[in-house]
C-alpha cells in the first residue's frame with residue numbers, strides 16, 4: 016500500500032525479482048505488517064532489502080522473532096493518522112488486522128467474503144486458537160468504521176455496516 020509517509024506491505028508474499036522491482040519503483044517499504052504467524056513467507060528478505068520494520072503481535076512472534084515491533088494485549092495501536100492495528104485473536108492467538116483510513120480493513124485470515132454464500136465468512140474449520148475468541152474479536156470490530164474487507168484468503172468485498180452487524184450477530188447466535 017502506497018503512502019506519503021512510507022509504504023506498507025501487508026503479509027508477505029514470496030520474494031521475487033519482479034515484485035522487488037515493482038516495490039522499489041514505488042519507493043520501497045517502511046513497514047511489513049504480518050497479520051499472523053501463518054503468512055510470513057519471505058518477510059525477512061523484504062525487510063532486509065528495504066530496511067523495513069516488521070510488525071507482528073507478540074503472541075505470534077515466534078514465527079518472526081526478529082520483528083522490530085511487537086503488538087501486545089488487545090488495545091489498537093495507531094501509526095500516523097491513517098493506520099490502526101487491531102489485535103483480533105481467534106484464528107491464531109496473535110492475529111491482528113489493519114484498518115487504513117476508516118475505509119480498508121486488511122483482515123488476514125480473520126474475516127473474508129464468500130462468493131458461494133454471498134456473505135461475509137469466518138473460517139471455523141481453520142481456527143487454530145479459539146473460535147470463542149474469534150467471535151469476541153469480531154464483536155470488538157463493531158467499534159470501527161470500514162468499507163472494504165481485504166482478506167489474506169477468500170474474496171475481498173465492499174461491505175455495508177448493516178451487513179457486518181448482521182454477520183456478527185449470526186456468529187454469536
Ligand SMILES: [Fe+2]
Nearest residue numbers: 053054106124
Ligand atoms: Fe492463517
